Amino acid sequence: MQVSIETTSGLERRLTVGVPADQIESEINKRLQQAAKSVRINGFRKGKVPLKVVKQRFGAGVRQEVVGEVMSRSFYDAVRKEDVKPAGQPSIEPKQMEEGKDLEFVATFEVYPEVTLSEFSDIEVTRLTADVTDADIDKMIEVLQKQQATWEDTKRKTKKGERVNINYVGTKDGEEFEGGKAENQFLVLGSDSMIPGFEKGLIGCKAGEEHVLDLTFPEDYQAEELRGAAVQFKVTVNSTSAQKLPELDDEFFAKYGVAEGGLEKFRAEVKDNMARELKNAAQAKVKTQIMDALVSKHEVDLPKALVKSEIAALRNQMIQRFGGAANNAQLDFASLLPDDMFAEQAERRVKLGLVVGEVVKANGIKVDGDRVRAMVEELASTYQEPEEVVNHYYNNRDLLASVESAVLEDQVVDFLLAAGKVTDKESTYDEVIKPADKDA
Known part of the structure; x- marks a missing residue:
């Protein structure tokens, strides 16, 4: 096997490999002889098909298979011989594949770079x-309680952290805009789910009330036509509710694996x-x-x-x-x-x-x-x-x-x-x- 390698640019290398024709032909003939023992072709008994017939029928496919395997195997033999370490798969291009002639192919690939380590004493x-303090535990348990909390309707004015069910319609210059309308939407006040001012404007509201919110969309809003736009939302409050935390009892503890x-x-x-x-x-x-x-x-x-x-x-x-x-x-x-x-x-x-x-x-x-x-x-x-x-x-x-x-x-x-x-x-x-x- 003949091998030559050159640096094309940076980490890229080009490897040219030549494989003797007799090595290719020997492997092809070996496989064709093995195939002749088992293939079935009309007019011939199994195992009695002449090698010439097998070669005519299957020679091209076997050659392609062998050449592919030889190029792959020869590539890795060549990089070991040249002591280079490929980074990623090579691009292999055959240059000479004619029957009876030496196989020649070119593999282009990158190698791993040399890494020169710096001093570490200045890191x-x-x-x-x-x-973990008792206060931290108390805070975490409250988080877990909120994960299992239920919502109960209230009749009083809402507070931050409570939930409202609302219908709303948004208008810009008196016209409704796309995405500015909803019905029976739940919203937790203080969750920052809506544009600035929307949730704050509903703190202190009660079920059955209607509110008009004059707001401005942020300059970085995803819808370009609404960036920085002055709009008005008419909001109907259908219901208000507050979280009810579960009791710290055996039923609650069991949900977290404490029996x-x-x-x-x-x-x-x-x-x-x-x-x-x-x-x-x-x-x-x-x-x-x-x-x-x-x-x-x-x-x-x-x-x-x-x-x-x-x-x-x-x-x-x-x-x-x-x-x-x-x-x-x-x-x-x-x-x-x-x-x-x-x-x-x-x-x-x-x-x-x-x-x-x-x-x-x-x-x-x-x-x-x-x-x-x-x-x-x-x-x-x-x-x-x-x-x-x-x-x-x-x-x-x-x-x-x-x-x-x-x-x-x-x-x-x-x-x-x-x-x-x-x-x-x-x-x-x-x-x-x-x-x-x-x-x-």
């Missing part, structure tokens, strides 16, 4: 610390869940700072193939998140969700993957099996049969690999924290669990 991280132990046990369960959430959120904020530092400290050429693949993965994630409509052939997701929507995030992910991979390689970081086990057990602890979940993870290679990947990232974060400067800052539960600006 600065603020690590938030907090405890016995009463309020004390329920509060303990809530605290445990909040502590777990607090720990994960604090770690996520540290990780985000570390990953931001890695992105800002390194300049890396990104293989277009990897970025393209990551864009496709992000697009599919979004499709699944919004109902898994990927199988709807009538929708053109490429135009609905263009590459530009995901390009920045995809480039960040690819860059981080390359840099983190180099940190792992350069420092000999290996996956800690004990930490993998601990993470699996923590994930399983939220299920009724934790041991079954643990066994499921260890019997599913893909699931376990995802945990190993997460653990390896955590080990990289720990390694970089040890090298950098960490400042602990006392905080609160609410502040720690508030989502970070970026997804590491």
Whole structure:
């Protein structure tokens, strides 16, 4: 096999490979001889079909099959020989495929870039610390109560946080506009579901009343014809209602998996869940700072193939998140969700993957099996049969690999924290669990 390689631009390489004709012909003849033993052709007994006839009937297809396999196999043999690491699939173009002549093809592909690691001693991280207080637990329990709350009609004036059922008609310059009309719509006052001023104008209303609201649409409103427009809404209040929180009793506790132990046990369960959430959120904020530092400290050429693949993965994630409509052939997701929507995030992910991979390689970081086990057990602890979940993870290679990947990232974060400067800052539960600006 003859191999030559050249750099076309940046990370792109062009590999020219020549394969001796006798290697191709030998494999083709071998397969045709095997086929002659089993094919059925009218006029011949099984296993007695002459090779010449088999070749006439199946030779072209077998040649195409063999040439395809040889090009694929030869490509990977060639990149190993040249000690290059392809990033993504190659584009293979045959140059010479005539029978009896040496096979020649050209493969164009990108390689992984060289990553030169920076110093990590100047990485600065603020690590938030907090405890779950009784007040935090009380607040969380109220949230859980509101999730199970019912609405009861009221006859008094409404307050913020209460609900109204309304009919309304919106007009602009005396004319109704599209999307400005509704009947029997429920609205929680203070939910910011409507344009500024709408909900505030209904605080203090009572059932049976009519109100006229003179409002202005925001300048950044999605409907261009209504941006900054002065409008008027005529609102009829059909009913008003207030939330009734459920009692903190055994029936309520059972809805959250606490069958016995009463309020004390329920509060303990809530605290445990909040502590777990607090720990994960604090770690996520540290990780985000570390990953931001890695992105800002390194300049890396990104293989277009990897970025393209990551864009496709992000697009599919979004499709699944919004109902898994990927199988709807009538929708053109490429135009609905263009590459530009995901390009920045995809480039960040690819860059981080390359840099983190180099940190792992350069420092000999290996996956800690004990930490993998601990993470699996923590994930399983939220299920009724934790041991079954643990066994499921260890019997599913893909699931376990995802945990190993997460653990390896955590080990990289720990390694970089040890090298950098960490400042602990006392905080609160609410502040720690508030989502970070970026997804590491």
